[in-house]
Amino acid sequence: MLEIKNLHVNVDGREILKGLDLTLPAGEVHAIMGPNGSGKSTLAYVLAGKQDYEVTAGSVTWKGEDLLAMAPSERAAAGVFLAFQYPMEIPGVATMTFLRTAVNAVRKARGEPELSTPDFLRLVREKAKLLKIDPEMLKRPLNVGFSGGEKKRNEILQMALLEPALCVLDETDSGLDIDAVRIVAEGVNALRSPDRAMLVITHYQRLLDYIVPDRVHVLSDGRVARSGGAELALELEESGYAEFGEATRGEAKSGAAA
Amino acid sequence: MELPAQQFRTKAEQAYLDMFEGARKALPGARDPFVSGLRSKAIETYARLGLPHRRIEAWKYTDLRARLTDVHPLLSAVGVPVGEADLAQALAAAVAGLPSYRLVMVEGDLRADLSDISGLKAAGVEVVSLAQALEKPPSWLKAVLGKVNPRDDDPVLALNTALMTGGAALRVREGVTLDKPIHLVQLDGTGEPASTVTRNVVVAQPGSSITVAESFGSLGIRGLQRNAVTELLVGDKAAIRHVKIEREGDDALHLSTWLVELGADARYDAFQFSIGAAVIRNQVYARFAGEGSALDISGAFLMRGRQHCDTTLLVEHAVPRCTSRELFKGVLDGEARGVFQGKIIVSPGAQKTDGKQMAGALLLSETAEFDSKPELEIFADDVVCGHGSTSGQIDEDLLFYLEARGIPEAQARALLIQAFVGEAFERVEDEGLRNAFAAASAEWLSVRLD
Ligand SMILES: Nc1ncnc2c1ncn2[C@@H]1O[C@H](COP(=O)(O)OP(=O)(O)OP(=O)(O)O)[C@@H](O)[C@H]1O
Ligand SMILES: [Mg+2]
Numbered sequence: 001m002l003e004i005k006n007l008h009v010n011v012d013g014r015e016i017l018k019g020l021d022l023t024l025p026a027g028e029v030h031a032i033m034g035p036n037g038s039g040k041s042t043l044a045y046v047l048a049g050k051q052d053y054e055v056t057a058g059s060v061t062w063k064g065e066d067l068l069a070m071a072p073s074e075r076a077a078a079g080v081f082l083a084f085q086y087p088m089e090i091p092g093v094a095t096m097t098f099l100r101t102a103v104n105a106v107r108k109a110r111g112e113p114e115l116s117t118p119d120f121l122r123l124v125r126e127k128a129k130l131l132k133i134d135p136e137m138l139k140r141p142l143n144v145g146f147s148g149g150e151k152k153r154n155e156i157l158q159m160a161l162l163e164p165a166l167c168v169l170d171e172t173d174s175g176l177d178i179d180a181v182r183i184v185a186e187g188v189n190a191l192r193s194p195d196r197a198m199l200v201i202t203h204y205q206r207l208l209d210y211i212v213p214d215r216v217h218v219l220s221d222g223r224v225a226r227s228g229g230a231e232l233a234l235e236l237e238e239s240g241y242a243e244f245g246e247a248t249r250g251e252a253k254s255g256a257a258a
Numbered sequence: 259m260e261l262p263a264q265q266f267r268t269k270a271e272q273a274y275l276d277m278f279e280g281a282r283k284a285l286p287g288a289r290d291p292f293v294s295g296l297r298s299k300a301i302e303t304y305a306r307l308g309l310p311h312r313r314i315e316a317w318k319y320t321d322l323r324a325r326l327t328d329v330h331p332l333l334s335a336v337g338v339p340v341g342e343a344d345l346a347q348a349l350a351a352a353v354a355g356l357p358s359y360r361l362v363m364v365e366g367d368l369r370a371d372l373s374d375i376s377g378l379k380a381a382g383v384e385v386v387s388l389a390q391a392l393e394k395p396p397s398w399l400k401a402v403l404g405k406v407n408p409r410d411d412d413p414v415l416a417l418n419t420a421l422m423t424g425g426a427a428l429r430v431r432e433g434v435t436l437d438k439p440i441h442l443v444q445l446d447g448t449g450e451p452a453s454t455v456t457r458n459v460v461v462a463q464p465g466s467s468i469t470v471a472e473s474f475g476s477l478g479i480r481g482l483q484r485n486a487v488t489e490l491l492v493g494d495k496a497a498i499r500h501v502k503i504e505r506e507g508d509d510a511l512h513l514s515t516w517l518v519e520l521g522a523d524a525r526y527d528a529f530q531f532s533i534g535a536a537v538i539r540n541q542v543y544a545r546f547a548g549e550g551s552a553l554d555i556s557g558a559f560l561m562r563g564r565q566h567c568d569t570t571l572l573v574e575h576a577v578p579r580c581t582s583r584e585l586f587k588g589v590l591d592g593e594a595r596g597v598f599q600g601k602i603i604v605s606p607g608a609q610k611t612d613g614k615q616m617a618g619a620l621l622l623s624e625t626a627e628f629d630s631k632p633e634l635e636i637f638a639d640d641v642v643c644g645h646g647s648t649s650g651q652i653d654e655d656l657l658f659y660l661e662a663r664g665i666p667e668a669q670a671r672a673l674l675i676q677a678f679v680g681e682a683f684e685r686v687e688d689e690g691l692r693n694a695f696a697a698a699s700a701e702w703l704s705v706r707l708d
Contacts, residue, residue: 048662051654076664088659092677098660101673106664158663 001026001197002067002166007058009039009046009222016042018222019058024166027194031208031233032201034219035241040201041085043219044170047199048082049075062166076102077109079165083155083172085201090142095154098142099124103161127160131187148175156187167191167198173207185210205237220244271308273329275301277453278420281332286423287392296404300419307413319597319629320539320568322414326511330483332421333365333452338477340364340372340445348445348475352697353503356690358441358471361385365447366424366456372443382434383468388425388457399427402461406489407519407545407574414539415515418455418487425486427459430466432493439469439501439688444486446506451481457489460500464493464521469688473503474512476534482510487517494521494548500528501691502540505698508563510535515543520580522548529686530557530569531695533702538567545573546580546608556585556685558695560702561594561626568597575604575611575641584615587682589675589699590626591706601633604641611641618648620678622671622706672703 002024009017016039024030032040046053047060049072060067067075090098103123104114115123128135131153143151152172159167169188173181188198188211200211208216208230216232217224218241225244226232267275278301287293310316311323345354345362359381362372368387375385391399404419426442442458460470472488484506492498506512512535520526532538542555559567573582588596598617619628632645652674660670679699686692 048658050658050662071667072658072661073664073666073670076662082662084659084662088656090656090659090674090677092680093673098663098673101665101669102660102663105666105669109664109666162664 003061005059008056010054010056016222020223024197026197028214029198030215031213032217032219038219039222040219041170044082044168047168077106081159081162081164081167083169085170087143087151087155089144091144093142095138095142106162127157131157132183149180152176156184165196170201173202173204205233208233270326270329274417277332286389292400293392297420300416303410303416304413310413330451330453333454338364338447348477349473350698352694353473356441358439360441361426362443364445366454368426381436382431384429386427388427391427398429402491406491407517407543414513418485421455422457423455425456425458429461430463430468432463433465435467439471442472444474445477446479446482448477448479453483455485457487460490462492462496462498465495467497469499471501475505476507485513487515489517492520492524492526495523497525502530504532505534512538515541518544520546520551522550524551526553528555532559532567541570543572546575546577549577549579552581554583556682558679558682559588560699562591565594570599572601575608578608579610581612585682586617587679588619590619591622593625596628598630604636604638606637608638609640613643615645621651
């Protein structure tokens with residue numbers, strides 16, 4: 001479904017991804033782990049189409065198409081969704097207005113009719129309830145004054161509304177309390193399906209207890225240094241990233257902090 | 259060597275003097291000693307000062323003397339036929355249809371057929387056409403005309419006093435609260451390039467509370483040169499919410515001066531929305547004359563092409579315990595230029611003054627420009643005053659966030675622009691007006707999207 005081959009990416013003239021290969025088949029969930037600064041968020045941004053990330057070599061194919069040739073909004077319409085590590089605050093745009101604009105833009109691009117106001121409201125309420133999001137919160141400007149956990153839940157709400165086929169979650173569990181991790185994981189699991197693939201970037205085994213991955217990849221210095229089954233994450237929790245030649249051991253050991 | 263102004267005049271400077279001489283005997287109130295006295299004094303002031311130019315600090319960014327090369331003849335009311343469809347066209351439907359007591363002035367002429375004068379009378383507001391009232395001014399008008407926060411150092415204001423031919427004067431009875439805004443619609447004509455000089459006077463007697471919306475629209479005249487003055491007297495414990503919507507022709511010159519004076523425990527909340535004209539100068543002189551009062555003068559402007567919008571405010575805290583707030587937001591595209599000059603003067607003894615101003619511009623092109631010049635002159639010690647100014651482009655990270663959610667780039671930009679000016683609209687209490695502004699800016703943005 002998603003095929004990344006020999007991907008090289010420069011940011012500000014510095015090479016961050018240095019020949020990354022990754023294949024994500026439909027229906028599977030892959031976890032991406034790796035030390036700080038290894039390029040995980042860079043990969044996520046490149047998939048979503050952020051400017052200023054210069055692809056110098058390699059390819060990304062999504063459902064047989066060249067993903068890198070598409071504008072960010074076209075990627076979203078084609079089913080690519082990135083849950084941001086740091087969601088943006090936008091004063092002056094009510095969350096509800098934003099959600100509705102996004103849902104209808106994607107529906108329009110997919111050739112589906114726009115949702116009527118009552119239908120949209122019903123849909124939002126239903127999804128918000130699953131994620132234990134207070135509908136009052138959605139009247140506020142987008143993410144402005146939201147707590148860290150509220151922002152992350154809002155990301156998953158957007159994911160649930162846009163029904164993407166590729167979900168990229170960049171540290172969605174960071175900053176969440178223990179109950180919130182479970183709620184978010186349940187929200188993600190509800191979206192697991194044979195025609196949907198997921199990339200879950202995380203530092204913590206805890207999230208992977210709930211969202212059990214089909215594969216785990218360790219990113220180090222801009223490449224996939226090792227891949228394995230779900231047990232690889234447990235192993236990393238024990239040994240850290242020492243074998244990948246990094247000075248730091250990542251945050252895998254500090255799993256108790258939230 | 260600099261010659262005194264009266265020894266050298268530009269063609270345009272001289273044209274105004276000639277215009278006055280030519281029209282003098284026919285101007286409304288020519289036979290009334292009070293009115294003709296006002297006019298004579300004003301034309302002397304103008305003759306002394308000449309047109310303002312860039313070496314005058316308050317006009318630093320808007321060199322009117324250099325810009326104004328030809329002065330168009332004074333427009334006289336000729337009874338242009340105007341219907342509801344024309345109003346909707348000239349003002350945008352959302353503005354024309356605003357639930358209100360509407361007073362329509364075409365070329366300065368108050369048009370009874372399009373206005374709700376009797377409705378206003380019944381609600382406790384006296385309305386007179388200025389052109390008629392000047393012929394024999396009622397005593398209440400004499401008591402205020404040219405006396406609200408008066409100035410003798412402003413040539414544009416002086417020209418208005420010398421040449422004013424139309425407008426409306428309103429007096430709100432003590433304690434009256436209106437259920438909907440008074441909408442003063444001011445339309446230019448359809449013919450050849452012309453000057454129009456109008457003045458509105460609003461007196462809110464003690465304890466009254468009103469909303470006044472002034473909208474300026476175009477029926478299609480070319481090269482309009484407008485000089486509009488509004489005098490507002492906010493009585494003790496009275497409240498005026500004042501809104502201006504400017505949407506004139508692409509080649510119009512719009513000179514607007516507001517003179518505002520607040521009594522004690524009074525409130526004045528103003529908002530200026532500018533979207534049309536080639537050159538706009540919005541000047542507001544506001545003065546606290548009674549203690550315990552508050553004002554908010556805010557606004558938004560959306561400019562493109564080579565449009566120029568200058569907002570210059572002077573707020574005088576002459577007495578203690580008053581609060582002033584200013585927030586202006588501008589969106590500038592193409593080679594447009596925005597100017598914000600905000601001056602707050604706190605007189606000796608005006609303790610417990612609280613004054614804050616903020617101006618920000620969003621630049622949509624490399625060639626757009628925003629100049630902001632705040633000035634604080636504080637002669638009292640127990641005061642809180644502050645100002646701030648920002649200018650920048652659309653935040654690419656925010657844009658990416660919206661695009662990543664499927665919103666196409668142009669639409670995402672429009673959303674961010676609306677969010678930016680929307681913050682200023684929040685200052686407007688009336689929901690109908692807020693919606694009208696949002697609709698007008700959406701229309702402005704839709705041109706960008708095409
Ligand atoms: N805009 C930028 N300019 C310069 N360097 C950048 C930029 N963005 C990222 N980098 C660098 O690229 C490297 C990879 O960053 P990235 O955010 O992808 O790491 P990460 O694996 O997500 O780390 P973390 O676990 O801390 O989230 C880092 O060294 C970072 O400093
Ligand atoms: Mg990261």
